Amino acid sequence: MRSVFETFIEKVHGFTSLSTTDALAVEEPLEIQLGYGPRGDRNVKSIAVTMRTPGYDFELAVGFLVTEGVIHDAADIEQLGYAQERTWERPQEPEDRGAALPYQPRRNIVRVELAPDVALSLAHINRNFYTTSSCGICGKASLLALQSVCPPRISNQFSISAEVLYSLPSRLREAQAIFNSTGGLHGVGLFNAQGELIAMHEDVGRHNAVDKLIGAEFLQDHVPLRDTILLLSGRASFELLQKALMGGISMVAAVGAPSSLAVQVARQFDIALVGFLRDDHFNIYHGLEHVSGCTSSRKEKLI
Structure with missing residues (x-):
């Protein structure tokens, strides 16, 4: 698969080495282009370049535009496909998303053609999107x-039991086929309150994995994703909470830690937030009322 790369390595155990092979997660750049304007006066603008694992490139591009507030309805998109410079290539059949193909540079540029009547804020785009961790602007x-x-x-009426919550990381791990081969990918899973896996995506970038998931659901007209929980295999940053908010997700759980700004987003927009979700413990940073089956062991609440 194009998402996995086999390479020769020396595996050392103690003081003995062995020549063998190893599977690595592929990392390649993806440029996202935007086509916009009236029918007779179309423009093309490159709006982002991200390092990603090839596969579900169209969903990644669409998810990025959704979570950055550029598009709001699937009808905003007139055409979607790969492009190289000025050569337009129509999308392949749905089963061909670039995940099982040999390396092809032309498949590292995705162009999203907006419908002619879609209003576009170039000022917003020219700010290079405010949602990167190193954007340099303050949290406020x-x-x-x-x-x-x-x-x-x-x-937010979503509720999930602590018992189901504990089961989610193992269910996500079982579904991560590429991670099981490489050990080098972030995974995100969308679950309902019963712990059923609705969708799962993997990528070398956790933000890309979320964009792929939300983009796929958006193209199926499932957004907003109310009454769902988004599970992250790593930490929860401001950027990922922002994407959950734009997708209408009610709860976010992370195996790792949340950032301070992520907690602020959760509290301001009432997204239930859980961190350090492990086999027998987790922290609730916002939304205790959304987790059932927990018994408090202290009498007074700290302010």
């Missing part, structure tokens, strides 16, 4: 910017 500005583009929220 990030939250204000997010508030201006996030879709309408309804009351």
